[in-house]
C-alpha cells in the first residue's frame with residue numbers, strides 16, 4: 409500500500425480555543441504540565457496509545473505518536489476567545505477542576521499569558537451568559553472580519569507555522585439547517601442580512617476555513633455541519649469535524665448499546681439523567697441550549713439499535729435524557745443510567761450505571777487529540793469531514809446520505825485503520841485465517 413505524502417510537523421502549532429472555560433483551561437494546564445513531565449496525559453490516544461501493525465506474530469505495536477508525524481506538545485502555543493476576560497489561570501481557578509496547589513501554581517506564569525481575545529458573542533444564542541469581553545458589535549460581517557484578523561494577528565505575534573481552532577465554548581440555542589446554510593452564496597447573503605440562523609459559532613468556523621485553519625466542534629451546535637461550510641472546507645483543503653465531545657454518559661451508551669445489539673438482547677427503556685454544577689450546566693439549564701444537547705444525546709441509540717430492522721427487540725424503546733443544573737457538584741458530574749432490557753422469551757432485566765465522573769478531565773484529552781489529528785489530517789492533504797474522528801464525538805459528522813457510526817469500538821477501528829492507511833500499512837481485518845493455514 410502506498411503511503412500518503414504528509415508534510416512534516418515543522419515549527420509551532422497554534423491552538424485557538426473558542427471559549428476559555430473548564431475544558432479549555434484544563435486542556436491548557438494539562439499540556440503545560442505534560443510538557444514539563446509533571447503529569448501524564450492520561451486519556452489521550454495521541455500521547456499514550458499504541459497501534460498494532462502487521463500480524464499478531466510480528467510484535468509491532470509502536471506508540472501512535474511514534475508512528476504518525478504528529479506535532480509535539482512542546483510546539484503547541486495557545487490562544488483563546490471568551491466573553492469573560494479571565495486569563496487561563498483565573499479561568500482554571502474559577503472552573504475548579506484542577507487542584508490549585510498541585511496543578512496550577514507551578515505553571516501560573518504560562519497560564520496567565522493566555523488572555524482571551526474579545527469574543528464574537530451574542531446573547532441571543534447563549535442566554536445564560538453575560539460577559540463584557542466581547543467584540544464591539546454583534547453585526548455578523550463585523551464579527552467575521554474581526555475573527556479573521558484575530559487569527560492572523562495570533563499567527564504573527566506567536567510566530568506559529570500552522571493553526572487549529574477548536575470550539576470549546578458554550579452550547580448555543582438549537583438551530584435547524586435552513587436556506588441560509590445551503591450554499592456559500594446564501595450563507596454570505598445571510599451574513600450581510602444579519603440573519604438569525606447564522607450563529608456566532610458558524611462565523612468562527614467560516615473564518616477558520618477561510619484562513620486555512622482546521623476546525624473541530626466540541627459542542628452540539630450545528631456550526632460547521634452545514635452544506636455551505638462542508639463544501640467550502642473541501643474546496644479549501646481544510647479538515648473539519650464534530651459534533652460534541654463524547655465524554656461521559658454517551659461514551660457508556662455507545663459501549664453498552666452495541667453490547668445489547670451484539671447479543672440480540674431487547675430494550676424497553678433507557679433513562680439517563682445527570683446532575684452537574686459548572687458553567688456548562690448553567691447554560692444547559694436554558695431550554696433552548698438543552699434542546700441542542702438533547703438532540704445530540706438522543707440520536708445515538710436509534711442508530712446503534714436500528715429499530716426498523718429489529719422491531720421485536722428495539723421497536724418500542726422509551727429513551728429519555730435529562731440534565732439537571734445542581735451547583736454543589738461543580739464540574740464533578742454524576743450520570744445515572746437505568747436500562748430496562750429483556751432476554752430469552754422476553755424475561756425482563758435491569759442494569760444501573762452510576763458514573764461519578766469529572767467532565768473536563770474526560771474532555772481535555774479528547775480536545776488535545778482532536779487538535780493534533782486535525783493538524784495531521786491537514787498536512788496529509790485530507791480535507792472536509794474527518795469521519796475517522798467520530799471516536800471523539802457524540803453526534804459525528806458524516807457525508808450527506810450516510811448514517812453516523814456510533815459504536816465506540818467500530819470508531820476506534822476506523823481511526824486506527826485511517827492511520828495505517830495514511831502510513832501505507834495493511835488494514836487489520838481481524839479475520840485471522842492466516843494463523844491457522846500453511847502460508
Ligand SMILES: NC(=O)c1ccc[n+]([C@@H]2O[C@H](COP(=O)([O-])OP(=O)(O)OC[C@H]3O[C@@H](n4cnc5c(N)ncnc54)[C@H](O)[C@@H]3O)[C@@H](O)[C@H]2O)c1
Pocket residue numbers: 426427428429430431432489490491492503527528529530534537539575576577578579608609626627628652653654655656686687688691766767768770771
Ligand atoms: N466537559 C465535557 O465533558 C463536555 C462534553 C461534551 C461537550 N462539552 C461542551 O464543551 C463546551 C465547553 O464546556 P465547558 O465545560 O468548558 O464549559 P464552560 O462554560 O466552562 O466554558 C465555555 C466558555 O465558552 C465561553 N463562550 C460562550 N460563548 C462564546 C463565544 N461566542 N465565543 C467565545 N467564547 C464563548 C463562555 O464564556 C465560557 O467561558 C460546552 O459547549 C459543552 O457543552 C463538554
